Amino acid sequence: MPVVIAVVNQKGGVGKTTVSACLADYLSQRGHSVVIVDSDPQESSVDWGALRAKTGRSEHALVQYKKSPIRVVGLCQPKSFVDDVLALQTDYVIIDGASNLKGITRHTIGLCSIAIIPVTPSSYDLWAMDKILDETKGVRKLVVVNRAIRHSMDTDLIQAELARLNEPNLVLMNAMLYQSVNYSRSIIYGETPILFRNGSARKDIEIFCKEAFKVMESIEGAHYG
Numbered sequence: 313m314p315v316v317i318a319v320v321n322q323k324g325g326v327g328k329t330t331v332s333a334c335l336a337d338y339l340s341q342r343g344h345s346v347v348i349v350d351s352d353p354q355e356s357s358v359d360w361g362a363l364r365a366k367t368g369r370s371e372h373a374l375v376q377y378k379k380s381p382i383r384v385v386g387l388c389q390p391k392s393f394v395d396d397v398l399a400l401q402t403d404y405v406i407i408d409g410a411s412n413l414k415g416i417t418r419h420t421i422g423l424c425s426i427a428i429i430p431v432t433p434s435s436y437d438l439w440a441m442d443k444i445l446d447e448t449k450g451v452r453k454l455v456v457v458n459r460a461i462r463h464s465m466d467t468d469l470i471q472a473e474l475a476r477l478n479e480p481n482l483v484l485m486n487a488m489l490y491q492s493v494n495y496s497r498s499i500i501y502g503e504t505p506i507l508f509r510n511g512s513a514r515k516d517i518e519i520f521c522k523e524a525f526k527v528m529e530s531i532e533g534a535h536y537g
């Protein structure tokens with residue numbers, strides 16, 4: 313059975329698709345088979361996967377880079393969702409969550425080893441977390457701040473907002489994904505900022521993925537990542 317990681321938040325535009333792609337790219341680069349399940353009818357991950365399949369890295373002017381295989385499937389039919397995910401022959405399934413919490417998200421939560429919740433560093437995002445916490449009771453959750461502004465992050469405030477939510481299964485990650493133009497630059501190649509060898513976003517993603525898999529190992533005693 314694959315290890316299932318859910319990237320969820322009912323708030324739109326916080327980075328669910330971005331984080332899903334980055335996790336998948338990181339794992340795939342390390343030789344693991346990965347399937348991204350796009351549970352969002354918008355199908356951003358499906359579009360990204362289609363671009364990835366047809367755009368060779370050699371077309372990129374900046375680096376020579378071997379493209380790692382990532383399958384992306386669109387599954388947004390609640391009826392068959394659980395069976396379809398469990399039938400996937402792969403080491404890892406990353407579920408790119410939809411903003412709508414009904415149906416699929418509940419199934420997603422039932423399947424995953426861990427839920428990763430991206431939030432932007434805004435109180436509006438943090439105040440809106442009650443709903444996703446309601447939906448993810450009993451599941452270990454990692455909150456990652458995405459689109460953080462380098463050198464100007466007030467982590468104490470974020471920590472205080474999260475403490476107010478009083479959710480025992482929730483951990484704020486030390487790693488943050490900072491605002492970077494390399495995200496939008498890499499999407500057009502069906503890539504992630506891991507593509508840019510000297511980019512700081514690549515380093516951010518590596519630190520984030522290492523921390524996420526370390527937490528998973530500490531929960532399940534298995535070796536991940």
Ligand SMILES: Nc1ncnc2c1ncn2[C@@H]1O[C@H](COP(=O)(O)OP(=O)(O)OP(=O)(O)O)[C@@H](O)[C@H]1O
Pocket residue numbers: 323324325326327328329330331352354356409410411458459460489490491492493495496499
């Ligand atoms: N760290 C970042 N730096 C710069 N741009 C980012 C970063 N993270 C995400 N973005 C951009 O923000 C936008 C929203 O990100 P994304 O699509 O991943 O969010 P989402 O939660 O999946 O949205 P939706 O709820 O619509 O599915 C995208 O254009 C993406 O490229």
Ligand SMILES: [Mg+2]
Pocket residue numbers: 328329330352356408409
């Ligand atoms: Mg999305």
